[in-house]
Amino acid sequence: QQQVKQSPQSLIVQKGGISIINCAYENTAFDYFPWYQQFPGKGPALLIAIRPDVSEKKEGRFTISFNKSAKQFSLHIMDSQPGDSATYFCAASIGGATNKLIFGTGTLLAVQP
């Protein structure tokens, strides 16, 4: 119930292409859906986040698409660059008394020049 399922585990994209990472959840109590980006040797950093009452959010080349009825959300990276090569984690936040973040298993993205 509290899991967030993420796919694919790894992804190779050519420079300039679109990278797409998908996540699915079951618990309708989740109230915020952030994406984190982690470079080698660094801790994860918040990239972009969306509330469930919004279907899409765009920040630069990064877009979150949210499908509440299907309980799915995805990260799209447009015009992917080698500098985007990193591990990406989707997550879901539960507020209230529980107050924690549930992370997906991560996607290792490699953008080839």
Next chain:
Amino acid sequence: DVKVTQSSRYLVKRTGEKVFLECVQDMDHENMFWYRQDPGLGLRLIYFSYDVKMKEKGDIPEGYSVSREKKERFSLILESASTNQTSMYLCASSLGQNFYEQYFGPGTRLTVT
């Protein structure tokens, strides 16, 4: 910028040793978290704290304890280290009710032999 620092980047300990991992944040954040990161499993929450001297169990607290005597410092303790605790340990902090925007330290790679 928020800065979260962890006492060691790499640590090698023997089975049965008591291990202390220290985390300090400099932005007066109320919430602090300890995660472990393992390939294919993502980030799993060990313990978190929303106030000084307060602690809450996360998803995998067995074999760990924590201490938060000051607002800026959150320690993770392995009472008797075991080989299955070999992992990357990440500390994070967040402000008030904002549990989805967490700031991570660089991590401590712990090897238990």
